[in-house]
Every structure is written in C-alpha cells, then in structure tokens.
Amino acid sequence: MTSTKEAKNLLSCIWDGSLPLEIRLSASECRIYDQADPYLIQYPRLSYLPFLLPHLHAFFAPSFIDPEVIPYDGWFSFEDVPLKWQYPLGLLYDLVSGASPSQASGLDVEDRSPLDKQDEHLPWRLTLHFTEWPEHALVRPDAEGKMLHDAFINSVKEADFLRNGTAKGIMSLSKDDSTKLWNAVQEHDFESFDPISRRLLYAQGAPLRHVPLKIYLPSSPTVSEPTSGHLRVVQSLITPSTPGSREPQSLGTALHALLPSLFPSRRTPILAKAVLHGAVVPMGALVEDLMRTAAYLDGWVHLGVVMM
Amino acid sequence: MFSQQEHCGFITEQKFDEACQRLAQLAIGTNLPDSRVEIRRDEGHRYLIISRPLQLDHLRQPSARLAISGSGEETPDISVDRSNVEDEDVAAVHHSSASQASSSVRYHILYSISYQVPVLYFFLHGLPTLKARNVDTVYHALVPQHLQDEAKAVGVMGGIGMTNHPINGIPCFWVHPCNTAEAMKDMLKGIEREVSPAEYLMIWFGKVGASVGLSLPIEMISGTNAGGSKTYDLGEPRDEI
Numbered sequence: 424m425t426s427t428k429e430a431k432n433l434l435s436c437i438w439d440g441s442l443p444l445e446i447r448l449s450a451s452e453c454r455i456y457d458q459a460d461p462y463l464i465q466y467p468r469l470s471y472l473p474f475l476l477p478h479l480h481a482f483f484a485p486s487f488i489d490p491e492v493i494p495y496d497g498w499f500s501f502e503d504v505p506l507k508w509q510y511p512l513g514l515l516y517d518l519v520s521g522a523s524p525s526q527a528s529g530l531d532v533e534d535r536s537p538l539d540k541q542d543e544h545l546p547w548r549l550t551l552h553f554t555e556w557p558e559h560a561l562v563r564p565d566a567e568g569k570m571l572h573d574a575f576i577n578s579v580k581e582a583d584f585l586r587n588g589t590a591k592g593i594m595s596l597s598k599d600d601s602t603k604l605w606n607a608v609q610e611h612d613f614e615s616f617d618p619i620s621r622r623l624l625y626a627q628g629a630p631l632r633h634v635p636l637k638i639y640l641p642s643s644p645t646v647s648e649p650t651s652g653h654l655r656v657v658q659s660l661i662t663p664s665t666p667g668s669r670e671p672q673s674l675g676t677a678l679h680a681l682l683p684s685l686f687p688s689r690r691t692p693i694l695a696k697a698v699l700h701g702a703v704v705p706m707g708a709l710v711e712d713l714m715r716t717a718a719y720l721d722g723w724v725h726l727g728v729v730m731m
Numbered sequence: 732m733f734s735q736q737e738h739c740g741f742i743t744e745q746k747f748d749e750a751c752q753r754l755a756q757l758a759i760g761t762n763l764p765d766s767r768v769e770i771r772r773d774e775g776h777r778y779l780i781i782s783r784p785l786q787l788d789h790l791r792q793p794s795a796r797l798a799i800s801g802s803g804e805e806t807p808d809i810s811v812d813r814s815n816v817e818d819e820d821v822a823a824v825h826h827s828s829a830s831q832a833s834s835s836v837r838y839h840i841l842y843s844i845s846y847q848v849p850v851l852y853f854f855l856h857g858l859p860t861l862k863a864r865n866v867d868t869v870y871h872a873l874v875p876q877h878l879q880d881e882a883k884a885v886g887v888m889g890g891i892g893m894t895n896h897p898i899n900g901i902p903c904f905w906v907h908p909c910n911t912a913e914a915m916k917d918m919l920k921g922i923e924r925e926v927s928p929a930e931y932l933m934i935w936f937g938k939v940g941a942s943v944g945l946s947l948p949i950e951m952i953s954g955t956n957a958g959g960s961k962t963y964d965l966g967e968p969r970d971e972i
Contacts, residue, residue: 507895562893562902563864573892580909581845590909635845653900655774658844 433716437700438613440468442516443546446475446499448483452492452554459486463546467611468513468700469720472499472506472549473564473571474609479551492553495568498561500550505557508564509574511719517698517727518639518654520544524698524729560653572605575721579604582635582722583623585660586714592623608720616720623722624715634661634672634710636724638681638697657681663711674713674726675706685728698727740916741847742931748777750928751840755779757929757951766947773898778841781945785834785855785872833857836873838945840932841897848911849935852896853943854903866891869904873944882942891943906939914938 446462453459462482464475473495480494499506506515517524522544556563564570576593583592596604600619607616640655659681665672674697675689685695690706697704699717704726713724742750751770758768766783834857843850855863855872862868869891874882882890890910896903918934919926926934936947 558860558864559901562895570893574894577892577894577907577909584909585845653895656897660844 430712430716435613437717438467438469440513440700441465442468442512444512445546445548446479446551447548448486449550449552452488452552453483453486454488455486459483462551466512468516469511470608470611471508471510471571471575472512472515473497473508473568476568480553483551487553489554493566495564495566496553496556498552498556500552500557501547505560506549507561508571509562509578511725513700514639514719514725514727516547517701518641520547522701524696524701524703524727526703575605575608576601578721578723579623582718585633585635586624586631586722587626587629588632592626596622620720620722624718631663631711634663634677634714634724635718635722636661636677636710636714636726638678638726638728640682640685640728641730661710663709672710673706674704674708674710677710678706682728692731695728695730698729699724740912740914740919742849742928743847744776744842744844746928746931747842747849750932751777751779753927753929754932754947754951761951763951776842776898778839778898780837780839781947782835782837785836785857836944838940838943839896839903843908846908846912848908848915849932849939850908850911851906851939851943851945852894852903853905853945854901864893864902866893866904869943874942875944878942904943906943911935911939 443465444463446464447453448459462479466472466475476494476497479497480492484490498508501515501519504519506519510518516522562570580590580593584590586592593601596619603615604619606612607619636658638657640657659677661672661677661681663672664670665676670676673689675686678686678697679689686706687693688706692703692706697706699713704713704717710724714722718724755768755770766781769780769782771778771780834855837854837856839852839854840849841852842848855868857863858868870879870882874891884890890907891904892907893902894905895901915931915935915938918938919931933947936945940946
C-alpha cells in the first residue's frame, strides 16, 4: 500500500497539475484573424474547458463576425478534432495531443513532472468556435451550461454506484454539500472539494465493491466519421482484489484480464502503456490506490492507452 | 433465471445477451407492422435496435402503451393500448406532413456495466437538427402525458438527457439508468416465481421503454414466456409461439 505521506503528495501533485493553453478563435469566425491575440492561460488538468467559455466569449467579442453568438455555443477543437466538453482537460490532452506521457525515472513522485518532455506540444494550441456545432461528435449544451453539471453529477453517481452498489453516497449529500462540491469543481478549490470527495471515496460501513476505471483506446478515424474524435471506451467490473484470491488487484492484472491482446503481461508493458495525468502508470500500482489518490474529480480513474 | 432472493433489479451482461437474442427471435416470428427489431454485436457487446416511425399526430398521448403491473401476486398483467386519439394542438405545432411521413425514432438498448441494467439510448431521425437534438421534442413526441413530471424530476436536467452513444459516440438521448435497478426490483418483487431474462427485459420495456414511447406488440410480449427453459412456473398455461 502507498504510505499516507506519499499518497498525500501524489494527491496534491495531481491537483496542482496544469497545462498552458493557447486558444485562438476559429479563423472563419474572426474579423481580424491576423491581428487577434490568442487567449493564454495555465489551466488545471483536472478542470473542464467549458468553465472558460464566459471569459473567452468576453475576450474575443471584439473579433466576432457574428456578434450574436452566446458563450455556451462555444466548443474547442485540436487539429480539427472536436474536444468532448465533458472530459477533463488533462484527459483530453493525454488522449488527443499526441504528446508522449512522461515516464517515472524513480519512485519519488517529485520526479514525475508531467511537463518534462512535452515542450514541443506546449502550449497546447486549441481552436475555439461559437458556430457550426459538430452535431455528429458533441452533445449540444443548453444556454445556462447546466448540462456540464448534469454530466458531472451523472459521472459521480456512476462511480459511486460502482464503489458501493448503490448511488446512495452522492444521493445522500445534502443540497448544500452537493452545491459546494460543484462550486469547488468550478473554482478548482481543493479545501472545499476534498472533504466532500473523501466522504464519497471512503463510504462508511460498506466494503469497496468495484473500482471506477475506464480505459480509453486509441482508434483510427473511420471513413464515415473522419474527425469525430470518438474514442473506444472499455469498462469492466474491476474488484479491488483479483477474483478468487485475496491478492490486491494491480493495474497490470486488471488490464491483462480486460485487454489481454494489448497487455499480454501483467507486470511489464509490452505493446501498450497506461497513461494517467500525463504519466505512465506502473503496472504494479494497485487499482484501489489509484482510485484513492489519482482519480479525476468525478471519482473515476480515466486511463488512456498509448501504443509503444 | 432470477430467483426471488437473487433479483435485486440487476441483470448480468450474459443474461442480457440471452434476453436480446430471445427478443430478436420473437420479432422474426411476429408481425410487426411498423417497428423493426435488429440485434447487433459490436466490440463484443450485444444490443437491440428497435425503430419505428415517429407519429407526430399522436403526440402527447400514450399510444401503444405497454403497462405491466408487478404489484400483485398474479403474473404480470400485460396490456397494450393502441387507441388513436388525435391531439390537434400539438400536431399543429410540429412539422409539415412531409417531415412527419419520414421522421422516425431509433431506440438502442445496451447494457450498462456500471449499473448492471439495460440502458435505453435513442435517436430522432428525419427532423430538423435543432429539433432532433432538443430534449423538449422528446417530451412532446414520446413521453406520455402522465409520465411527464416523473421523467423531468430526476437529476439536474431530468431523467432524460443527452449523451454520446457508448459505441459510435454520436450524440443521442438516453434515459438515465441510475434508478432502473430500484424500479425493476419493485416490479419484480410482486412476481412469485422465477423470471427469465427475456421476461426481465419485457418488464424493463414496460417501465423504462414506456417512459419514452417504446413498446412492443402484445404478440411478442406473450411470446417471452414461451419456449426457452422449462424451469419457470408460468402460473397459467400459455400457447407456444
């Protein structure tokens, strides 16, 4: 098991992880593309891009060809791939940017700076659009941005259901706490987020049933949907111990059971690597530890897979 | 089979798979005037697709309602109401007769690994994009009047929302599955015998499907009790199909 100090260290490392973004308004929507400045921001990996839309809308308003566009019609793309607004920034970057994940040189978490080898991909250059919503790829949000809240809560609920067999954890949060949780997510406020998140992650009186873990596989664009940015997502009921034993489940045993052709070995990455928060995850990491220390804000371990 | 003790409203993926196959078999043997039932296997997961024309002149009324009551001790009381009351008010709000003729709804029934229940995703076709992607259209065109409040009450934006389809990623509607197991448990507890996977799915149709206008012909429903395994007691004899 991870020591408490190490776990805390990792948790704060992940919470503080961020990416520099350079956001430009789509050329087709911009009156003076050559002269318009990009919007630059260092943004938390765990956070969601749509939170930026009101700021971006205000920033780019002088450049709009169509002044009637509204903030929540905004969507982002990277190299023509529409980015799913319901995915956290870090996950999108790990899946779509093409940057190679950083490999731990030692066991000390301090060494695992996700920025080490990624300079050529940074800042991450995104294009912002307020028109021509990609209907084939992205769910269109509502004008008040409630849909992001909805998607987040659904995701939290699903994780809760996997952990406990019911969604009672999240359902039993008071209205106040539930509002606090969402505000903490929007403001990226650890002090408010952590106590509520802990109550969900460490449910009282119920053993952990399953670890909420999703695996995102690279997929080649199909002819019909060349730029949908759709990724194949693989999921299974992953127990904290390997089935039929008391051995704690490692990422290696889980990946091998789920995707034996990509992960023929339980101990060594041979064909593919698992990526979380910009770093390659050791195959020996226990899935329960990953959930407690390295989950995204919705309680899920969203794991990218890159081919070696 | 689900025994009394076992069924907490969940179904395993394997049993869901069996249920889909059974239903697809029944669909082949049943005269379905306007619905089409397909079974697909994608990325190792089986799922059902049911398409039917979107009858915009029947808006807001529970046409083809499938009601299954599991509250008593009797076998499920299955009734299909195919009454044809016009709702001029709503029909007038909607589309030209040309778009009415070609619009359709396509339901996909997939298995949720997290919630261990079937989940309903659906697409509206043949409507202008903004309408086809607007949840209000669903409330107008598919949700029976008496279920409107219930459907809207769940979650931040209601029990019916939009999401990316789990297999092809295309935005579609879905009925959020977090309450499905609980609802199925309530439906199943009144049935004092074992329930086959196909019956489970039919009861699910009555609960989840009916909330967004999905129903199947009575012939198919009664067929779920026929054939298959001999281990369950039907309570009353039924004809084999």
